[in-house]
Amino acid sequence: MSPTDPEKNRFSARARRYARVGTSVGGIAARMAGGRLLGGRGTRADNALALAAALGGLKGPIMKAAQLIATIPDALPPEYANELIKLQSQAPPMGWAFVKRRMQAELGPEWRSRFAEFDHEPAAAASLGQVHRARSLSGAALACKLQYPDMQSAVEADLKQLRLLFAIRRRFDPAIDTSEIAVEIAARLREELDYEREAKHVQLYRIMLEGEHLIRVPRVWRDLSTRRLLTLDWLDGSKLLAHRNDPLAQRNLLATAMFTAWWRPFSRYAVIHGDPHLGNYSVFTDGKGEPAGINLLDYGCIRIFPPRFAGGVVDLYHGLLRGDDDLVVHAYETWGFKRLNRELIETLNIWARFIYGPLLDDRVRTIADGVKPSDYGRKEAYRVHQALKTKGPVTVPREFVFMDRAAIGLGAVFLHLAAELNFHRLFNAAIEDFSVAEVSRRQNEALAAAGLAAPAQRQAP
Secondary structure, eight states, rough: OOOTTSSSSSSHHHHHHHHHHHHHHHHHHHHTTTTTOOOHHHHHHHHHHHHHHHTTTOOOOHHHHHHHTTTSSSSSOHHHHHHHTTTOOOOOOOOOOHHHHHHHHHHHHTGGGGEEEEOSOEEEOSSSSEEEEEETTSSSSSEEEEETHHHHHHHHHHHHHHHHHHHHHHHOOTTTEHHHHHHHHHHHHHHHOOOOHHHHHHHHHHHHHHTTTTEEOOOOOOOOOOSEEEEEEEOOEEEGGGGSOOOOHHHHHHHHHHHHHHHHHHHHSSSEEEEEEEGEEEEEEOOOOOOOEEOOOSSSSEEEHHHHHHHHHHHHHHHHHTTOOHHHHHHHHTTTTSSOHHHHHHHHHHHHHHHHHHHHOOOOOOSSTOOOOGGHHHHHHHHHHHHHHHHHOOOOOHHHHHHHHHHHHHHHHHHHHHHOOHHHHHHHHHHTOOOOOOOOHHHHHHHHHHHHOOOOOOOOO
């Protein structure tokens, strides 16, 4: 823990953030309440641009939350999602004087003596913090992620405004109840503030992906880490998109690594990485300079599910594969969908068949032929929403939110790489000998070894 704790959720810091965010979001909310922002087709595109401009000028957590919302299918009307997804979450970096004060607050006045080198300029700056390259006293290359000041206050202030936007959205468009989406986003953002928890996530992934030669997970330097400073191995690599024109075999290797990095933790431990953003991965090479696999770089947005949720994912796959309607219904009930009837199930199956389509198709293929990465899932989400206007409303269970979002993000990565794989065989290899009991056993052991608590078991409907 840090020797001092200047980052408490202070009322004054919250008040300043409320004033700044509230001015922008409050004006948007007023227009929504007046019926204009979610109004006619002719005004929505302009209003979407206004919303993106207002949030884009704020930076910080509300920007990150806006990007999260934009990538959750149908959390927002398509005009708004298309604009928000373009936002960049990078904030202006802290200057060196500020960095020195922050590092002293985390590691004490002699912090500099604990590093052989520490770069003054950040290697990356994002919505909640920035990363500095450093070198340990033993000569190891390090990545030091340092959180910006007053982030807890900023997150709480921003979440309050986002709850307001969601509430007004529900008022005007009740086909999908977004209340659980808001709860889930809030929970994940609060977790991302806790770098001690993220350090445990890193250890969890080292356990889950042990022996996977296509994937590298860094080590945590615990003596150089606190609740708001996370120090990891620096993993050299190039950007994933730098390889989209590589030969097909190399692109397929990277896509297979991505598939494994996502599905192995889920199918064996009921854990997913909820933010498959291109910036969260890099490509490492072999001795000849050829792509050899991927580095996993960020562990803030990790979702640990009750094992029976993973059972629902596998049950839905088998239900769709066999045409077993009872198993399909059982899967939806396992996930927490309520008030199911035949029409509602048929509507949910539009989305399910889209997500599971490549996994059901036993052939080499792209994840979605002729679809741009930015459009992946948009058409299907629109069809579901239109159907729910007459058959809904439906409340999206909170466990479903990041599972769905991550599947869309992963599909977009495959499209960027233009990978051609037999996703059916990859998936069946991942779920071979699957059982909820075995997932529960593995999860308990891995969580205990990483110092994490088991997920809360929600009551079945």
